[in-house]
Amino acid sequence: MKQIHSRKFCVAPMMGYTTPYARKLYRILSKNTFLFTEMIATKTLINSKKRDLIIENEDHNPVALQVGGSNLNDLKKSSRIANEYNYDEINLNVGCPSKAVQKGSFGACLMQDKKLVRQCLESLQNKHIETSMKCRIGLGKNFNYDYFEEFIDEVLKSGIKIIYVHARNAILGGISPKANRTIPPLNYEFVNKIKTKYPKITFILNGGIDSFDKAINLSENYDGIMLGRLVQNNPFLLKKIDEVFYGGNDNVESDEKIISSYFNYIRPKLGQETIFRLLSPILNIFFGIPNSKKFRIKINYYLKNNNLDLIEDQFMKFVVDQKFVGN
Ligand SMILES: Cc1cc2nc3c(=O)[nH]c(=O)nc-3n(C[C@H](O)[C@H](O)[C@H](O)COP(=O)(O)O)c2cc1C
Known part of the structure; x- marks a missing residue:
């Protein structure tokens, strides 16, 4: 059906x-x-x-x-x-x-x-x-x-x-x-x-x-x-x-929760997929945001070491610092 x-x-x-x-x-x-x-x-x-x-x-x-x-x-x-x-x-x-x-x-x-x-x-x-x-x-x-x-x-x-x-x-x-x-x-x-x-x-x-x-x-x-x-x-x-x-939804999750849900989803996939492909969709949240460079530099560094926890940490800091609202 x-x-x-x-x-x-x-x-x-x-x-x-x-x-x-x-x-x-x-x-x-x-x-x-x-x-x-x-x-x-x-x-x-x-x-x-x-x-x-x-x-x-x-x-x-x-x-x-x-x-x-x-x-x-x-x-x-x-x-x-x-x-x-x-x-x-x-x-x-x-x-x-x-x-x-x-x-x-x-x-x-x-x-x-x-x-x-x-x-x-x-x-x-x-x-x-x-x-x-x-x-x-x-x-x-x-x-x-x-x-x-x-x-x-x-x-x-x-x-x-x-x-x-x-x-x-x-x-x-x-x-x-x-x-x-x-x-x-x-x-x-x-x-x-x-x-x-x-x-x-x-x-x-x-x-x-x-x-x-x-x-x-x-x-x-x-x-x-x-x-x-x-x-x-x-x-x-x-x-x-x-x-x-779609007519209203007051249950929108916080940016921190969104980052955390996404990283929880990709963490077990690290081994079967490259870290870049796993992160690629979320890397664009920096697009056009002033002052995002320091986060991007650190993330690039941690990417080389496949260190997902430290990368997640940077994303968290970014959304908190920027009070990111999506535009
Ligand atoms: C990177 C990229 C890959 C695309 N790949 C496909 C695809 O696999 N199949 C498809 O039908 N259109 C593909 N498109 C075209 C988009 O589906 C869409 O028709 C086009 O980008 C116009 O919409 P937009 O102006 O909102 O971007 C692709 C577009 C981009 C930017």
Whole structure:
């Protein structure tokens, strides 16, 4: 039986970043935010001996597993795996423009073959969890609403009900994935228009939501919003989400408690995972904070010695000293 979850506020899939550790941190900070894994190629998901580590889901729910692939059999298997690991949703990546991904025939280049995307989504469908897609609004340098609408018309025949739209085109040659997140202009209007055509489909807006105020304002006009880089650089902003987006929660834990919960979670993992990957999600709490340099210098030093207790100590001192409130 599929569970119903709100996707009013989602954290975007980010490769190399939305690891199980980041998701755990996000879950400590917010109970309701809808989370994503990073994109995982179906072949990796099916064959990797490290699968337990890659897609670990220790009560990160509500959470979606994002896959990249276009082999229908592999997609079917991936969907079963997502269910076995207690994911709430399986999501197809139709937005990544990297060369490697194009070589593997997945990501944004799939927008050129809408029938194949429909088949992929049909293969992912399973009766236990939701199937969804994350796509761009088009390909190349020019806007073409008809192209986007025809693409959505076709993929909706698969029966999916949730689409995350990174509201800019993907440019498949000549610019890097990073540049593909800034150079093609945003166009939220395409999402408004498609929503008018399909009022019963959930369209989640993604791309360029770079302040908390913008997030609040946009959330009033869309089914939900998805944020990537703002959360990546500023994870503690998630502390406000349950209250602002999900109707109140006066049980927000203190910063010290949050740090302590997170370190208690990562401590037993030290041996099976590098200290840097374990700490990477939380290191960004220093981003843009004046006077954080002395803490960062000490942490870098303790990182070399793998000394988690002394590192935790520095984080504690930092949040106490700064009376960190997340912004
Ligand atoms: C480091 C990084 C890695 C990303 N990896 C993925 C990914 O694995 N799958 C995906 O669909 N999008 C990926 N994206 C794109 C984001 O999901 C999102 O669409 C994009 O960053 C725009 O949202 P933002 O402006 O809120 O950051 C990535 C973005 C970043 C910054």
